[in-house]
Amino acid sequence: MKKLLIVDDAAFMRVSIRNMLQNQDIEIVGEAANGLIAVSMYKELRPDVVTMDITMPEMSGIEALKLIKAFDPQAKVIMVSSMGQEGMVKQAIISGAKTFIVKPFKEELLHKTISKVLGV
Amino acid sequence: MTDQYHNEPMLELFIFESMQLIEQMEQLIIANEKFESYDSDAINEIFRIMHTIKGSSAMMLFNNVSTLAHSMEDVFFVLREDKPQNIDSSQLSDLVLEGIDFIKVEIAKIRNGDEAEGDAAALIESLRVFHATIKAQNYTVRDQEMKDTATSQGYSAPKKQQYYISKVRTEPQSYSSSFQATLYFEEDCGMENLRAFGVVNDLGDLVKEYYHIPADLDHEDSAVVIQEQGFTLFLKTDRSLEEIHRTLSQTIYLKDLQLTQVKNCEPFEDLHEERKILLNDSAKIFASSSGERITIDQKESYSSASQQSIISVSVAKLDQLMDLVGEMVIAEAMVTQNPDLKGLELNNFEKAARQLRKITSELQDTVMSVRMVPLTGTFQKMNRTVRDMCKKLNKDVRLELIGQETEVDKNIIEHISDPLMHLIRNSIDHGIEMPSDREMKGKPRWGTITLEAKNAGGDVLIIIRDDGGGFNKAKIMSKAREKGLLQVPEDEITDKEIYNLVFLPGFSTNETVTEFSGRGVGMDVVVKNIEAVGGAITADSVPGKGTTLSLKIPLTLAIIDGMNIKVGDSRYTIPTTAIKESFRPKTTDIIVDPDDNEMIMVRGQCFPILRLHERYHVNTLVNNFADGIIIMVEQDDQTLCIFADELIGQQQVVVKSLPAYIKHTKKVTGLAGCTLLGDGSISLILDIAGLFTVKKTG
Amino acid sequence: MSENEAVDSEDQVEDTQKGKFLTFCLGNEFYGIEIKYVTEIIGLQPITEIPEMPEYIKGIINLRGKIIPLMDVRLRFRKPFREYNDRTCIVVIDIREIPIGLIVDSVSEVISISDEEIVSPPSLNKEGNKYIRGIGKVGNDVKLLLDSGKLLTDLEIENLENI
Known part of the structure; x- marks a missing residue:
């Protein structure tokens, strides 16, 4: 089973993503509420894929992405963005994000994105 | 969108989190407004809050909320990035607070299962104008990062290809x-x-x-x-x-x-x-490190939860847990006090039972403590009330908060928020004078309202003190006379009794109904809300100096220390906190007045007696005072002697409300609920304050 | 997906319960109540009286930690009170998540009555009639089918009348 780490400061989004993946063949190994926690959780849990919110307290998703990629260049990170964040999405792509998903998104789109990133 | 968003827990979480964020933001705005400028931390925080709400509400398809949050986010983006000077922070606060109110209203609709169809177009337009104003100010100093945002759409930068051009x-x-x-x-x-x-x-x-x-x-x-x-x-x-x-x-x-x-x-x-x-391969910077393959750490047994020290739990689950612990307390009593054990000497059993009792009581304390929430949130909310009132009434009031860390059961907090708000509105509207009047009286221009909370035994005291004009005794008296609310002869009434007349149903001192305090809901509603959680309110006032309102609120509703008593076949439980003493009465101390009201002399003082069996029409063989017992109870400076057959014993009881069907049928005065005793029988919990009203009317 | 399954099984439960009635008697009359409302049937329990209640609300009982109010159906239908005996039963029903125990003379059986066998009650008759939603004919017997919702909701109206 593939392991996923959810990073979002909003509990609502974390639960949304968790719910959407309920019947999928994915194990959610952790949830982080900011970039700082995300980086340390990534190192500890070594998930196969990460969903990463961009705007978060303590450390933004972009910075966390950079640190995660520096630690593990193979890291597969999906940015969770929303309209108005084009500039940051671009930075994320340059910094090595696999892809991004735009809020609001549907369950199917999230499934597709994750399976594609995992190369299933 | 798909149905999974509309399942209850998601919606609940959305409402909960959004409300929490909105309230946090409201505090930030009010705190910053005082300094007439927003500090960068606040701007960052508000930006992030709006961003989160935009995202969550878009996921839930609440598009009006999402769009509004987006326009507020845009404004704070400019504030964050451009740091414009000379912004009209008062206008900004008004706009954003209006936005907060809109979102609050929409969330309330969502909570009630209504359609969130509010239209924020006008507000969004105002925000857009504001956004344009602050942006225009800084157009020339706009930095490179600005281009990366959608807020600058339509603006084409000459250096746009920067990412494409190789070094x-x-x-x-x-x-x-x-x-x-x-x-x-x-x-x-x-x-x-x-x-x-x-x-x-x-x-x-x-x-x-x-x-x-x-x-x-x-x-x-x-x-x-x-x-x-x-x-x-x-x-x-x-x-x-x-x-x-x-x-x-x-x-x-x-x-x-x-x-x-x-x-x-x-x-x-x-x-x-x-x-x-x-x-320009920016990704290259990572290529250097890609050489070293990192072996996968197999130590996955770590709990990921160890990273999170705080989780949120739904109140329903806590209630359920509380119920279960309540059951367990009863079950424990049923085991350890089982009638089958009578007369047996079981040393090992006793030991184990003691251990069980200890754990049960610790478990109970822990669950209770989990339900305790500091009053901070409730108190902070009042800042907004004060701000809005002052703006509308042109008054200047400072709110001082003391002891907001005091904790109260979650269920109780929900019940006291509205009454507190109402009382503070009242204080500002009727208590605090206009700044000019205050100066004439030699007071500072600004009035002060102190909201204080402190623990007092099993209760929490919440005190609202203002330095306004104080209650007008003569006015209260004439109003009470007019409405026929006076029960005490006028020449015997004390000042304190006069002040407390304002809490009687149908009383309102202000002739002109203002937008804030006279909306039909008077003090009596406040009193009802507070009494609903077993609390009480009293007032005291010094003319010209101000008024003090004291609310006494129980720490928790769920478990009380109670004395179980027996009347005929019925059992009743009296909260221990209300009991002053209990004793077997001497017939010689009993006095009967010409109206057949029974009273008892205790240490030279005379107290009314309430025969519980008569009050509740219970058949009992104990009719003579000498055969039964008197329990003297006190509430709000009133004392009553309850006559019952016998005391059963003191224990912690889990308060259960009477079944909905019973409550719908009739609200029985003097009954607060019921509880299960160790032998599985039911005991009715007496509401002492209710018994006083029973005594008066009956 | 699991939700769908839950819905399915709920449907099945509804299906198997449809047209089934628990019958009990009050004096010489047989009554039926839809089985889907019935949670359990228990013998008489020690009752805790609640003061100031109408006569037909006998009080409350402790059913494994849950507090359940009791209604004496005889008194509800303004029939004379009959002393409880060892045949007296409490039928615990749950209507719109409000549990309530009905005290009846005795419980007889669970029977199926198809919609065709149910006729509307004659309009003006006795007091109890407003709680009857239909009359089921089973062989030569007649069962009065209770409108459980009305048993509870009618209360408010009566309360108003009392005031």
Whole structure:
């Protein structure tokens, strides 16, 4: 089973993503509420894929992405963005994000994105 | 959207989190407004809150909330990035608070299961105008980062190609082959221009020279072009067609890919001069570290939860847990006090039972403590009330909060928030004078309201003190006379009794009904709400100096220390906190007045007696005072002697409310609920305050 | 997906319970109540009286930690009170998540009555009639089918009348 780490400061989004993946063949190994926690959780849990919110307290998703990629260049990170964040999405792509998903998104789109990133 | 969003827990979480954020934001605004400027931390925080609410509400399809949050986010983005000077922070606060109110109202609708159909168009327009004003101020000093945002859409920057231009310009070389690729993305994937940018980025080193249509991937319009016509890429490389195909087909959200080898390099010829694009491989910085393969850490037994020290739990679950612990307390009593054990000497059993009792009681304490919430949130909310009232009434009031860390059961907090708000409105509206009047009286221009909480035994005291004009005794008296609310002879009434007349149903001192305090809901509603959680309110006032209102609220509703008593076959429980003493009465101390009211003399004082069996029509053999017991109870400075058959014993009881069916049928005065005793029988919990009213009317 | 299953099984439960009635008697009359409302049937329990209640609300009982109010159906239908005996039963029903125990003379059986066998009650008759939603004919017997919702909701109206 593939392991996923959810990073979002909003509990609502974390639960949304968790719910959407309920019947999928994915194990959610952790949830982080900011970039700082995300980086340390990534190192500890070594998930196969990460969903990463961009705007978060303590450390933004972009910075966390950079640190995660520096630690593990193979890291597969999906940015969770929303309209108005084009500039940051671009930075994320340059910094090595696999892809991004735009809020609001549907369950199917999230499934597709994750399976594609995992190369299933 | 799909149904999974509309299932209850998601909606609950959305409401909970959004309300929490909104309240946090409200505090930030009010705190910053006082200094007439927003500090950068607050701006960051508000930006993030609006961003989160925008995202969550969009996921839930509450588009009006999402759009409004977006426009507020835009404003704070400019504040954060441009740091404009001389902004009208008062106007900003008004706008944002209006936005907060809108969102609150919509969330309330959502909570009630109504359609969130509010229209925020006017407000969004005001925010847009404000946004434009603060932006115009800083147009010239706008920095590079600004371009990366959608807020600057339509603004084309001359240096836009910065990401495409290589730091090292290499001379045109000839490569073995040229390809033309057209990529179509799946619908709904969003931000197609950036998806295309990602494609180019992924090609990285494989490609040395390329050109694409549309050329400008920063512009949002390109997204539409790519959506409709696909993304066309011309590239020169020394790699094979297969290799390029493999790379391109890994593109996520790729719907269709056409890749052909092109003979001539025409597309490139025209562009050599003006659009020589070489790849700036920013991703390279990571390539250096990719050499070392990191072995996968197998220590996955770590709990990921160890990272989170706080989780949120739904109140329903806590209530359930509380119920279960309550059951357990009863079950424990049923086991350890089981009648089958009578007369047996069981040392080991006793030991184990003691241990069980200890654990049960610790468990109970822990669960209770989990339910305790500091009053901070409730107190902080009052800042907004004060602010709005002052603005409308042109008064100047400072709110001082003391002891907001005091904790109260979650259920109780919910019940006291509205009454507190109402009392504070009252204080500002009726208590605090206009600044000019205050100056004339030699007081500071601004009034002060102190909201204080402190623990007092099993209760929490909440005190609202203002330094306003105080109650007008004469006015209260004439009003009470007029409404026929006086029960005590006028020459005997004390000042305190006069002040407390305002809590009687149908009383309101202000002749003119103001927008804030006279909306039909008077003090009696406040009193009802507070009494509903077993609390009480009293008032005291010094003319010209101010008024003090004291609320006494129980710490918790769920478990009380109670004395169980017996009347006939019925059992009753009296909260221990209300009991002063209990004793077997001497017939000689009993006094009967001409109206057949029974009283008892205790240490020279005379107290009324309430025969519980008569009051509740219970058959009992104990009719003579000498055969039964008197329990003296006190509430709000009133004392009553309850006559019952006998005391059963004191224990902690879990308060259960009477079944809904019973409550709908009739509200029995004097009954607060019921509880289960160790033997499985039910005991009715007496509401002492209720018994006083019973005594008066009956 | 699991939700769908839950819905399915709920449907099945509804299906198997449809047309089934628990019958009990009050004096010489047989009554039926839809089985889907019935949670359990228990013998008489020690009752805790609640003061100031109408006569037909006998009080409350402790059913494994849950407090359940009791209604004497005889008194509810303004029939004379009959002393409880060992045949007296409490039928615990749950209507719109409000549990309530009905005290009846005795419980007889669970029977199926199809919609065709149910006729509307004659309009003006006795007091109890407003709680009857239909009359089921089973062989030669007649069962009065209770409108459980009305048993509870009618209360408010009566309360108003009392005031």
